[in-house]
Amino acid sequence: MPEYTLRLQRFSPQTRPEPWWEEVTVELDRHHSVLDGILEAKERDGTIAIRYSCRAAICGSCGVRINGRPGLACHTQLGEAAQAASGGAIVIEPMGNMPVLKDLIVDMDTVHWRKVKQVRPWLVAAEPQPEREYIVPHETMVDVTQTMACIQCGACVSDCLSMEVDPLFVGPAALAKAYRFVSDPRDADDRGRLRDLAEDPHGLYDCTHCFNCVDACPKGVAPMNQIMRLRRIAGSDLEIDDANNGLRHEHGFVDNVRKNGLLHEGDLLTDSYGGKLKPRTVFVLFDSLPGILQALRRRKFSLHAALGHPHRDARRGHQRYFDRIEARPERVELNLYFSGYEDDPGSTPSVPTGEDSAAVASGPNPRKLRDRPGATS
């Protein structure tokens, strides 16, 4: 059997104040998991600490960083991890954005679970309650299942860039949990939930679309997608005009691209606040002056680029994308959990064909389904 070297980050504040590195060699088949490797090392040195239980990627205990990327130790094979390792050793560290308690064990209570509690994480049942189960379309429950598949492992929290900058950010896992309720036709509080999240300066509009959480999630929950879906429901459907200017920024962004063909960053700030002539824009520009001057000094942009429109030629033809998307009778929401595979020819015909065949659409906006007659009984 091949040998693998694990480079473990150790931390045991009772014996040493600072973390240290330790290399251990284990002899295991390449199909064994990184967790198997750590447990092999732990048999030799019982002081190595890691939370673990199911070893089947369902309990969510063994979230760690492997070669710098967050994931479950039980879910990563030693062979793969060794290939991805740069210096020959598989580097295993505790997850980020959370305080380390011992070795690979982090304090999830003060970060992850605290944030989950912020999103009112239980169903607020729609009234009147039916005598039996709620009658709801199958597709809505399948859609909810994607976010229910979250095992609360913390991998997305570990590498959330926004949370690194703003530790108060509600974060990917908790926002995915919020989507689970907002999208559930049995929940009566979607407007209240979304208003709270949109008005929270560390809430819905704090995400910067970096995709780290989508990459990190071992269960296909795609937290960032759920955050974007929350924004679409908050903005387009419920028209929640938030104090953080999140909604207007999104509209300003789209209008800016529509107008210029490519994003014209010089106008983005003013577009987000409704144009240069709006009084509040003047205040914002004034407030942002130090930042603007610094950007000019560091040549992040130039007056020529800001005031002229050197890329206007790119505009030609881009309108057809807007036309095509805006001509759709309904918004297409992709549920990536149940897709990511091309379909077999001749498989069951319940799946949309044509341009969306790569994914099973989750159907019409689930939130709207509650308004249908007979949605509850």
Next chain:
Amino acid sequence: MHDVLILGAGLAGQRAALAAAETGASVALVSKVHPVRSHSVAAAGGINASVGEGDSWEAHAQDTVKGSDYLGDQDAIEVMCREAPAEIVHMERLGVPFHRDGKGRLATRPFGAASQPRTCYVADITGQALLHVLFEQLLRLAERIDRFEEWFVTRLLLDDDGACVGCIARNVRDGELRVLQAKSVILATGGAGQCFQPTTNAFICTGDGVAQGYRIGAPLMDMEFNQYHPTTLARVGILITEGARGEGAHLYNARGERFMESYAPNKLELASRDVVSRAEQTEINEGRGFPDGTVALDITKVPRNRTLEALREIVNIGRDFAGVDITREPIHICPGMHYMMGGVKVDVNGASPVPGLYAAGETACVSVHGANRLGGNSLLDTLIFGKRAGEHAGARAPEVEPPVVSDAVLADEERMIARIIGREPRGRKVSELRKELGRTMHQHVGVYRDANGLGAAHDAVRRLREEAQTTWIDDRGTLFNQDVLGALELGHLLDVAECIVVAAQSRTESRGSHFRTDYPARDDARWLRHQIVAANGDGRPEMSSAPVTTTRWQPEERTY
């Protein structure tokens, strides 16, 4: 002091906590892991309830009685099956996204040994969905239910009258020991699958509650019945849900024969679990399996989109743990230890013969599963009897005087822990003993058993118990000392394993999951009764028996 102290925070424990809180009782919930890490999370395929048109609780009960090989207590089975639909609706209203049929009502899928499609499901993460929704309710009721997360219970406490009045628990995070007093204690710590290697069970399933109940005199029942699940990954023991066969997957031997045709001509792959596991093991033993000691489960029979939607988790498991795309090719599987039908003997309210001590879920034996549990009935068992135990313990609180426990017991426990930590590094370590136990149990107390093998297993367990008295550990700290907990868990495993082995030795017939090659026939005249194992004074198990309750279904020959 709390009215109700619940040990274990899987489905049974969390459901009990909610039910007890609803009676107005003060509740504490103790778990050695965070509640959502509990092993209920791994239950995949679904939960049985007669919610479909044309189905009835009587049909559900009849299937359960037959599945139990007539050893289940029929009064308890009637309670469970009658209350099932209302409990499913209750969980649905709390937010469990049960998948729906074309009319938007609860969908059901076929499951083993069920006369109708009766298994409600959330894709193949049903246990996870139920567990996380219950945990949402614990967060909602945080002011009424105190949670002790990552606290390990080291022992149960009895008062002078022999009533259970609490426990001693150790905070895993910092090693603090504390007495937790209560008027009632509910054991809900799950099973002891880790007695066997391999097993579908998580590392945490070490029979803590069963062993601790046994140690204070609670009788255990039906311990000889250990279910081998028909579809587990060979080396690692990871579960492939019965939902796969429910959705239409077939089993083949290495010759390409659909062998269930000769073992269960009517139900085929959907015969009960004991029947399918024995069939597979026979094929493997007689040389018709694959060289890796497996047979093939062919899920490509299920339409691909259906697999992606309704069996998503095993698509992941196949890819990540076996390197197989189950939508394109068969996957190799074998029977693997999955569930213990036995446990702490309780009545339909979860009460054990020890005053103040309750048990629910896999820790308990009501007995609704008898000699073999049906797939989809364990989740149901946890919720129905978790709820009943919580309600009963909560309702009892006003009548019971608050217990008085002296903190002096803490000093004994401190010394016990210190002795483990202070052992000399001689001989074998905890993990080596645990591995030998698992291998021995799998080899001799598995699908097929006989007197010689059971005798060997008994000798091994006795020897390991001796050795466990001196086995040593590395970690001497108090911060997340998982080493010392491992030593305590080993003690629990060995207690449970001994009870399993002596019960299996004693039952000289074959029934349900207990198959004796030296006694291959069912023997109703002698053995239509439960076996009870209780600790006598010097820690040795003592056998007795109890009658089986039969209400309306008389024993018949059992074929599928």
